[in-house]
Amino acid sequence: MSPPALLDIGQLQRVANFLGIGGNPKSQPTVRVGMLGASQVATYAMIWPARRVPQAEVVAVAARDGNRARDYAKEHGIPRSYGSYEALLADPDIDAVYVGLPNGLHGQWTRAALKAGKHVLCEKPFTANAEEAREVQDLARSRGLVCREAFHYREHPLMEHLRALLGSPALGVSSGSPGCQEASGGVLGRLRSVDVAVLIPKWVFGGTNIRFQESLAGGAAMDAGCYCLHAIRSLVGGQPVVESAAAVMAAKSQVVDAAMSGTLQWLEGSNTGLRASFRASLQHDGPLPVSTIDVRGERGHLHCSNFIMPVFGNVVRLTTTAAASETSNAKGSGNAVSTSVNRVYGSGESTYYYQLSRFVRDVCRVKDASKDGDEGALVMASTILLDDAADSIASMHLVDEVYVAAGLTPRLPSAKAATIQPVDPAIQ
Numbered sequence: 001m002s003p004p005a006l007l008d009i010g011q012l013q014r015v016a017n018f019l020g021i022g023g024n025p026k027s028q029p030t031v032r033v034g035m036l037g038a039s040q041v042a043t044y045a046m047i048w049p050a051r052r053v054p055q056a057e058v059v060a061v062a063a064r065d066g067n068r069a070r071d072y073a074k075e076h077g078i079p080r081s082y083g084s085y086e087a088l089l090a091d092p093d094i095d096a097v098y099v100g101l102p103n104g105l106h107g108q109w110t111r112a113a114l115k116a117g118k119h120v121l122c123e124k125p126f127t128a129n130a131e132e133a134r135e136v137q138d139l140a141r142s143r144g145l146v147c148r149e150a151f152h153y154r155e156h157p158l159m160e161h162l163r164a165l166l167g168s169p170a171l172g173v174s175s176g177s178p179g180c181q182e183a184s185g186g187v188l189g190r191l192r193s194v195d196v197a198v199l200i201p202k203w204v205f206g207g208t209n210i211r212f213q214e215s216l217a218g219g220a221a222m223d224a225g226c227y228c229l230h231a232i233r234s235l236v237g238g239q240p241v242v243e244s245a246a247a248v249m250a251a252k253s254q255v256v257d258a259a260m261s262g263t264l265q266w267l268e269g270s271n272t273g274l275r276a277s278f279r280a281s282l283q284h285d286g287p288l289p290v291s292t293i294d295v296r297g298e299r300g301h302l303h304c305s306n307f308i309m310p311v312f313g314n315v316v317r318l319t320t321t322a323a324a325s326e327t328s329n330a331k332g333s334g335n336a337v338s339t340s341v342n343r344v345y346g347s348g349e350s351t352y353y354y355q356l357s358r359f360v361r362d363v364c365r366v367k368d369a370s371k372d373g374d375e376g377a378l379v380m381a382s383t384i385l386l387d388d389a390a391d392s393i394a395s396m397h398l399v400d401e402v403y404v405a406a407g408l409t410p411r412l413p414s415a416k417a418a419t420i421q422p423v424d425p426a427i428q
């Protein structure tokens with residue numbers, strides 16, 4: 001999320017890709033996507049990438065206001081629009097739904113979409129809390145539908161590159177299920193620390209933004225923090241526990257955090273004793289968003305910048321030390337240090353493109369498996385559903401633990417939050 005180091009032709013092409021310019025011809029079969037919310041995030045997370053992903057097609061949008069939905073559909077060339085989310089879910093010509101709503105509504109509308117027989121790609125954080133994540137994923141598995149948390153950053157080749165360097169588990173096997181695999185440390189040798197930060201400048205979101213609303217499951221740990229916790233889990237694997245957390249509260253709120261930081265620790269497995277720290281903020285003083293990963297091991301340090309929006313420029317700096325005995329040219333000189341700097345762009349597409357590509361591929365796999373009944377295909381389909389479930393539940397479980405460690409309570413789904421009367425501090 002920092003500006004590109006060098007504005008080159010490649011960068012212009014990557015920005016064009018992000019904007020969905022110059023799409024691919026559609027091939028059959030296509031996954032027909034409907035979007036809940038006529039929002040800005042839906043534009044860059046779904047509409048633009050869908051123009052470039054051959055198997056994806058945005059066919060409908062729903063907004064609470066039918067006129068807005070119609071105008072949005074017209075502006076973006078979407079064939080159908082609806083004035084309610086229910087109406088879109090009743091459309092039989094929709095295979096999958098993108099839920100880009102405020103956090104406190106994710107569970108409610110993901111459940112409704114699953115009940116309508118649609119596969120779901122739901123924005124992060126997956127639900128308001130882990131209990132709700134379990135309920136939703138139980139439903140998805142009972143219906144045999146893909147239900148995925150939209151952690152777009154993890155799908156980009158940059159994360160694959162970091163995982164390869166660190167010997168991290170592949171996507172899917174780090175999902176938080178008991179006995180799931182852990183990073184070996186790779187080029188860094190035994191891991192010593194992992195530090196992840198996602199800092200959003202205070203000018204980006206005003207006080208009335210959904211991120212500061214208790215009734216919409218707001219908070220910095222929910223918004224920027226879920227990326228930090230997810231990245232830590234994706235890189236290291238295993239099941240860390242939250243050791244400590246501290247919140248900076250949003251103005252006039254006793255519930256919503258404007259910033260959250262904390263530490264995690266691995267109490268079992270091959271990384272027992274390893275610690276990770278995170279910093280998440282919605283009130284960063286700097287001018288631009290920051291997202292960084294720093295991993296230290298017995299043999300060096302890996303730094304990555306802009307891991308959330310790598311298409312706009314990223315840097316991977318690897319500094320390794322090799323013991324003198326391992327290098328022929330370092331006799332008697334202690335450790336030899338080598339540093340490499342890389343930028344990872346894959347095919348130059350955005351994180352959202354990679355996310356949508358894997359989502360539609362998996363929807364097709366799950367649909368085909370239930371049609372064909374081939375045993376291998378059924379196993380693959382069931383693994384897809386189990387991995388998504390384990391990952392999103394583990395994700396929300398850590399977010400809940402962070403709130404508890406910070407002396408706050410895990411968030412509530414909007415429907416439940418609405419039934420709780422706000423406490424007036426003046427009468428306590």
Ligand SMILES: NC(=O)C1=CN([C@@H]2O[C@H](COP(=O)(O)OP(=O)(O)OC[C@H]3O[C@@H](n4cnc5c(N)ncnc54)[C@H](OP(=O)(O)O)[C@@H]3O)[C@@H](O)[C@H]2O)C=CC1
Pocket residue numbers: 036037038039040041042045062063064065068100101102103105123124125150152210223
């Ligand atoms: N993956 C990514 O890069 C990003 C992900 N996100 C995630 O997307 C979700 C939405 O965030 P963001 O787009 O900033 O949110 P917005 O404030 O833009 O709201 C998104 C949509 O939510 C709908 N909505 C439904 N009920 C309410 C309500 N009670 N109050 C306000 N909006 C409502 C509105 O749809 P309608 O059109 O029906 O009025 C609105 O268009 C969050 O969970 C966030 O974490 C956000 C930004 C980037």
Ligand SMILES: O=C1OC[C@@H](O)[C@H](O)[C@H]1O
Pocket residue numbers: 200223224289
């Ligand atoms: O998902 C997101 O990514 C970018 C951030 O600016 C934003 O707060 C968040 O919701």
